[in-house]
Structure formats: C-alpha cells, structure tokens
Amino acid sequence: MEDNEHLMIDEYLTTNEVARKLKRSPRTIRDYIADGCLTPRGRIYLDGTKVGKSWLIHPEWLELFEHRIRPVRRADLDLE
Numbered sequence: 001m002e003d004n005e006h007l008m009i010d011e012y013l014t015t016n017e018v019a020r021k022l023k024r025s026p027r028t029i030r031d032y033i034a035d036g037c038l039t040p041r042g043r044i045y046l047d048g049t050k051v052g053k054s055w056l057i058h059p060e061w062l063e064l065f066e067h068r069i070r071p072v073r074r075a076d077l078d079l080e
Helices: 003-010 015-022 026-034 059-069
Strands: 037-039 042-044 049-051 054-057
Touching: 015 026, 015 054, 015 059, 026 054, 037 059, 042 059, 054 059
Parallel strands: none
Antiparallel strands: 037 042, 049 054
C-alpha cells in the first residue's frame, strides 16, 4: 500500500470506534450500514465502505447520519 493510500484510510473510523461514539454495539453499527435506522421520517442509512471483511466510516458520513436521525424539534409557537 502506498503512503497516500494509508493516510486516506487513517481518516476513517472502524465500526468499533463508531459504536463507542454512539454508545451502541458494533453489530448495531453494521446494521445501520446494511439495514438503516428506523426513524419517524423513514429509514436512514449510515454510509460505510467495505475494506476486506471490515466496514470503515468517514467522520463526515457519521456526522451526517447523526444529523439525519436526530429528532425533529419544532419551535413552540405562542399564537395568542
């Protein structure tokens, strides 16, 4: 593997690292990639790339996934 390729892989997170961040199991993270996470707005998938038998997740993909699964917050409107 060339140095440039190695540097690019270092930017990705493993399913174990994502599991620790989200306080979920690595199996759940793999399920989010394969089957999505059910939300009131529909099923949201975590993007991942398969390297050998392992999944890698770019931090930006994780950030987008977290944003998408966040509950919708509506401003309280005082109509009086």
